[in-house]
Amino acid sequence: MRALLLGAALAAGAVHGAAAAAAEAHDYCIVGAGLAGVQLAHFMEDAGRSYVLLERGEAAGSFFRKFPRHRNLISINKRHTGRGGSELAREHNLRHDWHSLLSGLQSGDVDEELLFANLMNENRFYPKADVLAAYADKLAQHWKLNIRTGAEVTAIRNAAAGSYELDVRGPGGSEAPLLACRWVVLAAGFSK
DSSP states (O other): OHHHHHHHHHHHHHHHHHHHHTSEEEEEEEEOOSHHHHHHHHHHHHHTOOEEEEESSSSTTGGGGTOSTTOBOSSOBOOOOSSTTSHHHHHHHHHTBSSOOOSSSSTTOOOGGGSHHHHHTOOOSSOBHHHHHHHHHHHHHHTTOOEEETOEEEEEEEOGGGOEEEEEEOGGGOBOOOEEEEEEEEOOOSOO
8 A cells, every 4th residue: 555655656756747847937936916926026027037026916006905994095196395496306206106106216217107096197196996907907908018917826846956837727717827936925915
């Protein structure tokens, strides 16, 4: 009986190893395309890294299409900080901007047109959640990120040589090809 179980385990390992060899491979797999995932993917794109951004929802920022249930954010949209728009004030102004993603590696490398308040033309002090969801999705498209929507990660496991394998369910519940990654970043936020 032991020999039979050992033989089955070895056969399963060989099949799993063959599947891993045929897997799509990236250096980084980012799970979750909320604001953190989109921002990290932008920096990966700028740095020329091999990455994939996986989002269970239909678009980046999908969490904010459902939550918070009352549809208003409790984070403020402070458009005017009293410091003006001088070069010295840029860093200070960004510290009061709770929604904008950075468009460059240095905090001073910000495309003013891509700031939340400018791109979405949102004047409300407490913005609507749908506007933040649209902002995340708009930036993912603008930056041409390698995002895969409708991709639910169902399992993450250790693989050979310190890498990871991800099982991903595609749209409609179909099993997508196995993903192999050197690093996995969980940017999925709050979950059950």
